Amino acid sequence: MNEELIISGRENLMVDPHLHIWHWPIPLYLFLGGLAAGVLFFAALYYLMGKENEYRSAVRRVPFIAPIALVIGLAALFYDLRHKAFFWQLYTTIRLESPMSWGAWTLLVITTASFIWCALHIREFFPNWDWKYNWLKELEVFFNKYKKHLAWVILIFAIITGVYTGILLSAFNARPLWNTSVLGPLFLASGLSAGAAAIVLASKNREERLLFTKIDLIILGVELFLIVHMFMGFLASTQVQIEAAGLFLGGEYTMVFWIFVVIIGIIIPGVLDLMELRGRHIPAVIPGVLVLFGSLMFRFVFVFAGQVSRWLY
Amino acid sequence: MRYAMAIDTKKCVGCSDCVVACQTENNVPIGYCRDWVVEVMDGTYPQLEVELRSERCNHCENAPCVRCCPTGASHIVDGGIVLVTPNKCIGCGACIASCPYDARYPHPKGYVDKCTFCIHRVNQGMKPACVSVCPTKCMYFGDLDDPNSEVSIVLKKRKSKTLIPEAGTKPHLYFLI
Numbered sequence: 001m002n003e004e005l006i007i008s009g010r011e012n013l014m015v016d017p018h019l020h021i022w023h024w025p026i027p028l029y030l031f032l033g034g035l036a037a038g039v040l041f042f043a044a045l046y047y048l049m050g051k052e053n054e055y056r057s058a059v060r061r062v063p064f065i066a067p068i069a070l071v072i073g074l075a076a077l078f079y080d081l082r083h084k085a086f087f088w089q090l091y092t093t094i095r096l097e098s099p100m101s102w103g104a105w106t107l108l109v110i111t112t113a114s115f116i117w118c119a120l121h122i123r124e125f126f127p128n129w130d131w132k133y134n135w136l137k138e139l140e141v142f143f144n145k146y147k148k149h150l151a152w153v154i155l156i157f158a159i160i161t162g163v164y165t166g167i168l169l170s171a172f173n174a175r176p177l178w179n180t181s182v183l184g185p186l187f188l189a190s191g192l193s194a195g196a197a198a199i200v201l202a203s204k205n206r207e208e209r210l211l212f213t214k215i216d217l218i219i220l221g222v223e224l225f226l227i228v229h230m231f232m233g234f235l236a237s238t239q240v241q242i243e244a245a246g247l248f249l250g251g252e253y254t255m256v257f258w259i260f261v262v263i264i265g266i267i268i269p270g271v272l273d274l275m276e277l278r279g280r281h282i283p284a285v286i287p288g289v290l291v292l293f294g295s296l297m298f299r300f301v302f303v304f305a306g307q308v309s310r311w312l313y
Numbered sequence: 314m315r316y317a318m319a320i321d322t323k324k325c326v327g328c329s330d331c332v333v334a335c336q337t338e339n340n341v342p343i344g345y346c347r348d349w350v351v352e353v354m355d356g357t358y359p360q361l362e363v364e365l366r367s368e369r370c371n372h373c374e375n376a377p378c379v380r381c382c383p384t385g386a387s388h389i390v391d392g393g394i395v396l397v398t399p400n401k402c403i404g405c406g407a408c409i410a411s412c413p414y415d416a417r418y419p420h421p422k423g424y425v426d427k428c429t430f431c432i433h434r435v436n437q438g439m440k441p442a443c444v445s446v447c448p449t450k451c452m453y454f455g456d457l458d459d460p461n462s463e464v465s466i467v468l469k470k471r472k473s474k475t476l477i478p479e480a481g482t483k484p485h486l487y488f489l490i
Contacts, residue, residue: 081405172410
């Protein structure tokens with residue numbers, strides 16, 4: 001027998017009996033951030049490839065999700081802070097060692113850039129839009145002139161945003177479940193697949209829908225590979241990581257992870273995507289919604305399960 | 314200067330006086346604690362072995378909480394003591410998640426709080442409250458760079474261990490075994 005007990009009765013709020021410092025706002029933000037990153041990535045990519053007119057939804061319309069998602073995500077992050085009056089301290093320093101610090105700066109850039117991108121395409125939704133003030137009109141002319149540069153900024157910062165949501169967690173070696181470098185690419189892939197799903201949901205052009213169904217299918221495959229890869233890494237690692245993987249392999253998070261994230265979020269929409277590509281007509285809404293749901297659940301499961309995994313006691 | 318603490322697991326009786334002393338000295342909010350006592354029971358009855366450890370922030374040399382802090386509120390001061398500046402802390406919880414020892418907690422006022430090695434006492438030449446109050450005198454505190462300090466001497470004489478050294482944190486809390 002080996003039993004470790006805290007006998008002085010430690011009951012620190014949000015730390016005991018196991019860590020639960022991060023609640024729903026964090027996984028919600030991670031999902032919205034990933035979704036925004038995915039949507040903006042495809043918009044910038046297809047714009048830079050000169051396919052603006054072929055993939056109109058992806059480049060001009062769906063990006064409107066991004067600023068909305070980012071603002072809701074930022075509000076969730078702010079809500080989660082416990083010392084709110086001091087939030088501005090984030091922007092008085094850049095600490096490269098801290099993923100949260102460069103994440104905060106990245107969010108500032110990508111949110112601003114996404115607003116500008118949407119402002120340039122506002123006439124997609126309001127054809128008679130008028131900026132009213134001259135300086136706003138001049139700004140529009142300015143950003144239209146440098147739209148390519150803007151697209152590059154968005155492309156790069158979308159990737160950073162997607163990866164950072166994973167690195168934010170993987171940088172904590174105190175939580176063995178999070179402490180895997182696979183998490184960066186896995187979160188990026190999950191964000192991109194959510195972005196592709198959003199485009200499939202919104203697009204009315206069949207060709208565009210088929211392209212993004214194909215992209216979605218490939219990314220879902222990559223996600224599945226990364227998940228297998230992650231478990232192989234865990235099981236070949238130290239005892240604490242073997243135990244962390246156990247949370248999903250028979251432990252308390254097994255059902256939610258495999259049913260909601262893997263089966264409903266990846267395998268079923270993947271099969272439906274494949275059927276669609278093989279010529280069977282599948283209502284786009286089904287795989288699209290499932291991918292978004294799986295992507296959201298993935299964040300929730302990972303953030304909560306990670307806080308249960310630990311080194312001591 | 315590198316402050317460190319050594320706790321004799323053979324002399325500790327697990328009375329939790331250190332916990333109460335800390336709560337009183339540092340005005341720790343009710344229901345919280347900056348230090349705690351762990352009992353490890355090994356073996357099968359009647360061959361049982363007990364280890365008692367009074368634990369707290371390890372004041373790590375390679376502190377993950379300081380690394381991950383986005384504002385620099387968590388920092389290391391002279392003597393290697395890890396502290397939090399309340400007015401720089403945004404209460405994001407990153408440091409709490411990053412600590413493999415779970416030594417930090419969110420103070421009800423919003424910022425993150427933890428053991429300070431009683432820096433306010435140490436700066437006046439006194440020992441931390443937990444060390445001063447220990448009825449079995451099982452705790453030693455001092456400067457590792459000074460070979461004549463209480464803690465250096467006891468660490469030279471006795472075998473010791475740190476908690477989770479494999480996490481790479483280089484902790485400054487030693488347990489004599």
